[in-house]
Amino acid sequence: MLLSIESLACHFPVRGLFGRRIGTVRALDGVSFDVAAEEVLGIVGESGCGKSTLGKALAGIVPPAAGSVSLAGEEIVAPGRSYPLAARARLQYIYQDPSASLDPRWTLRRSLHEPLIVHHDWPQAEREAKVRDIMAAIGLPEALLDRYPHEVSGGQQRRIGLARILMLAPQIVILDEPTTGLDVSVQASVLELLRDLRRAFNLTYLIISHDIAVLSSICDRIAVMYLGRIVEIGPITQILSDPQHPYTRKLVASSPRIGGPRLTDNVSLASD
Amino acid sequence: MTTPVLDIGDLSLSFKTDRGAAHVLDGVDLSIDPAEIVGLVGESGCGKTTLARAILGTLPAHQTRIARGHMRLGGVDMIADGEGARHARGRTVTFVPQDPLLSFNPLFRIGTQITDLMRWTSPAQAGRRWGRSRRIDEERALAMLAAVQLPNPREILVQYPHQLSGGQCQRVMIAMALLPQPRMIVADEPTAALDATVQIQVLGLLRRVAAEFGVAILFATHSLGAAWEICDRVMVMYAGQIVESAPRAVFFSRPSHPYARQLLASEPELGRIPKAIPGAAPSTASLSPGCPYEQRCPRVTEICRSARPPMRQLETGHWAACHNPWTTASDLAHT
Numbered sequence: 001m002l003l004s005i006e007s008l009a010c011h012f013p014v015r016g017l018f019g020r021r022i023g024t025v026r027a028l029d030g031v032s033f034d035v036a037a038e039e040v041l042g043i044v045g046e047s048g049c050g051k052s053t054l055g056k057a058l059a060g061i062v063p064p065a066a067g068s069v070s071l072a073g074e075e076i077v078a079p080g081r082s083y084p085l086a087a088r089a090r091l092q093y094i095y096q097d098p099s100a101s102l103d104p105r106w107t108l109r110r111s112l113h114e115p116l117i118v119h120h121d122w123p124q125a126e127r128e129a130k131v132r133d134i135m136a137a138i139g140l141p142e143a144l145l146d147r148y149p150h151e152v153s154g155g156q157q158r159r160i161g162l163a164r165i166l167m168l169a170p171q172i173v174i175l176d177e178p179t180t181g182l183d184v185s186v187q188a189s190v191l192e193l194l195r196d197l198r199r200a201f202n203l204t205y206l207i208i209s210h211d212i213a214v215l216s217s218i219c220d221r222i223a224v225m226y227l228g229r230i231v232e233i234g235p236i237t238q239i240l241s242d243p244q245h246p247y248t249r250k251l252v253a254s255s256p257r258i259g260g261p262r263l264t265d266n267v268s269l270a271s272d
Numbered sequence: 273m274t275t276p277v278l279d280i281g282d283l284s285l286s287f288k289t290d291r292g293a294a295h296v297l298d299g300v301d302l303s304i305d306p307a308e309i310v311g312l313v314g315e316s317g318c319g320k321t322t323l324a325r326a327i328l329g330t331l332p333a334h335q336t337r338i339a340r341g342h343m344r345l346g347g348v349d350m351i352a353d354g355e356g357a358r359h360a361r362g363r364t365v366t367f368v369p370q371d372p373l374l375s376f377n378p379l380f381r382i383g384t385q386i387t388d389l390m391r392w393t394s395p396a397q398a399g400r401r402w403g404r405s406r407r408i409d410e411e412r413a414l415a416m417l418a419a420v421q422l423p424n425p426r427e428i429l430v431q432y433p434h435q436l437s438g439g440q441c442q443r444v445m446i447a448m449a450l451l452p453q454p455r456m457i458v459a460d461e462p463t464a465a466l467d468a469t470v471q472i473q474v475l476g477l478l479r480r481v482a483a484e485f486g487v488a489i490l491f492a493t494h495s496l497g498a499a500w501e502i503c504d505r506v507m508v509m510y511a512g513q514i515v516e517s518a519p520r521a522v523f524f525s526r527p528s529h530p531y532a533r534q535l536l537a538s539e540p541e542l543g544r545i546p547k548a549i550p551g552a553a554p555s556t557a558s559l560s561p562g563c564p565y566e567q568r569c570p571r572v573t574e575i576c577r578s579a580r581p582p583m584r585q586l587e588t589g590h591w592a593a594c595h596n597p598w599t600t601a602s603d604l605a606h607t
Contacts, residue, residue, distance in 0.1 A: 046467040046469065046470075047467055184494060184495070184538045184540065184546070185315060185534070185535065185548055186548075187538070188540070188546035188547055188548035188549070189548035189550075191540075191548075192548050210467060211540065212542065213540040213541050213542050214540045216543050216544075217544065236543075250469050254468045254471065254472040255541070255542050256472070256495075256497030257497075257541060257542065258524055258541065259500075259524060259525075263472050264472065264475050264479050264501045267473055267476040
């Protein structure tokens with residue numbers, strides 16, 4: 001197994017007036033699963049279910065309260081353990097908002113050079129060659145390199161975000177809502193790009209999304225999260241055709257199918 | 273034949289920008305009957321939000337120029353009759369926003385915000401601040417919250433916006449949009465910010481609201497799945513123009529504009545791989561003399577580059593602006 005997650009938990013304190021601790025939010029509550037090399041695993045759930053916390057815990061952005069994560073046998077996340085630098089290059093995380101992960105005062109070229117400066121000791125010319133290679137692989141014109149983030153479109157910003165993490169040749173990429181906020185036509189092209197890159201670079205993806213329809217078009221397996229736990233995990237065909245958990249059933253039943261029965265004909269309108 | 277609630281004809285509107293005029297709406301025709309839900313679909317920048325805001329009168333006046341066209345809402349000329357339009361907005365036509373949480377004032381209880389709105393939209397009906405009449409306002413608010421299927425309306429009235437979930441907030445917004453007894457609601461992506469399971473409930477609610485209150489809904493969305501769920505008619509916008517308009521069943525079984533077909537193919541749906549549309553929408557500042565979709569169109573012919581296709585009726589109620597429309601059923605696995 002490339003990535004093994006063993007009863008991972010993340011707790012956040014709830015503070016009242018004067019910063020006194022009055023409770024705990026169990027954002028992740030004992031999550032265990034494995035990810036095989038070159039697999040695409042989707043993580044779906046409603047807002048607040050802990051799916052983004054899971055991604056951030058795996059990338060070492062949020063410290064765990066218990067449990068462990070190992071990457072190809074080496075433990076990378078555990079309570080009190082600092083995240084190994086080498087693992088940072090091998091496991092990369094892409095934030096939900098692409099514009100927020102690019103420095104607005106840096107040209108895209110500088111943003112793309114930065115990971116190579118941090119992790120490698122390459123001369124400038126070699127870095128520039130790598131940047132141009134990746135730009136070509138991602139299908140962006142080199143003319144964009146001298147622009148600033150606000151000068152390119154949302155779809156291009158996502159592509160730059162992808163280019164940036166590919167600089168370090170990672171094995172696993174965690175994508176948090178990679179298609180949210182994009183038009184359907186752009187969304188489809190980002191999904192196509194993800195499929196192409198996976199083949200070209202032998203990548204493993206962990207895709208976090210609230211949209212099971214988007215996940216169903218790219219994932220091999222799907223994990224369904226509910227209130228900080230994984231309630232169901234399985235191959236995509238099985239999740240869609242034979243969902244077991246009540247929440248999974250509701251999720252699959254809430255996805256409109258053009259040409260199929262109208263869901264609003266008999267949906268229960270009452271608020272939960 | 274019923275009189276339409278909203279009747280827009282040949283509406284053309286441009287924004288002043290540093291680089292000259294941007295023609296954001298170009299010859300838009302649109303009419304909506306009572307209780308009808310019309311879906312306005314298209315990519316961002318196609319003009320659907322601009323059209324919605326033109327109806328609501330919330331476009332920046334000093335940057336907007338209406339070049340041609342008319343807009344009548346319930347008998348009021350919304351362009352020439354400034355006073356009438358001002359009165360109609362917020363009363364005859366109301367608005368359901370994309371992000372309900374951002375549209376409430378975080379510092380006031382829901383109940384206060386609802387009764388304030390009632391006082392502003394119908395001062396004659398609403399009571400004074402204190403005493404019995406205030407309770408009458410509250411009773412009306414409670415009845416409306418119950419009508420949008422909120423299970424505990426009395427509790428909602430004393431809560432602050434942050435205490436409600438996204439779905440609850442949007443239900444309160446729909447209730448507030450209904451309180452002035454409008455003839456039409458403009459909803460701009462009302463479910464985009466909600467979870468999938470809540471989304472379908474709110475869509476179902478909008479559909480019921482249209483039928484029960486006889487209110488027309490203009491539903492701007494980029495999701496064809498949502499349009500499939502609730503619309504009676506679908507209109508596709510591209511580069512500020514309506515390029516196709518058809519009843520729901522006709523649109524989804526045989527869309528005729530190539531853009532409509534490609535949009536349908538790019539829609540993510542369970543177990544189907546969405547297909548991207550190559551290229552990007554043209555800039556509205558410099559449109560070619562031909563069809564606006566000419567550069568991305570797989571069925572482009574010589575005439576598309578030189579002449580703008582007019583809206584033509586293909587069958588009853590089904591219009592498309594295309595020189596070379598599809599006439600066969602859609603080959604997508606949609607049936």
